[in-house]
Amino acid sequence: MIQGRCPICSKPFSIDRIEDLPTFPFCSERCRLVDLGRWIDESYSIPGPPAELDPDQADAPPRPPESNGRARED
Numbered sequence: 001m002i003q004g005r006c007p008i009c010s011k012p013f014s015i016d017r018i019e020d021l022p023t024f025p026f027c028s029e030r031c032r033l034v035d036l037g038r039w040i041d042e043s044y045s046i047p048g049p050p051a052e053l054d055p056d057q058a059d060a061p062p063r064p065p066e067s068n069g070r071a072r073e074d
């Protein structure tokens with residue numbers, strides 16, 4: 001028996017196995033989504049360095065250097 005309390009709405013629950021509560025540790029899908037929304041809100045509010053991608057480099061795949069070693073003059 002697993003007893004817990006939903007971290008979102010504080011509703012207590014008791015289950016036999018984790019599998020009985022797919023939304024564990026939340027009591028319901030709704031509370032799970034609420035928690036997910038909080039995480040997303042936090043990550044948006046934290047200012048981070050912008051991901052700078054050089055459009056030229058990002059678009060072109062890396063090419064092996066051209067070699068003219070096969071050209072022979074005999």
Ligand SMILES: [Zn+2]
Binds near residue numbers: 006008009027
């Ligand atoms: Zn809940």
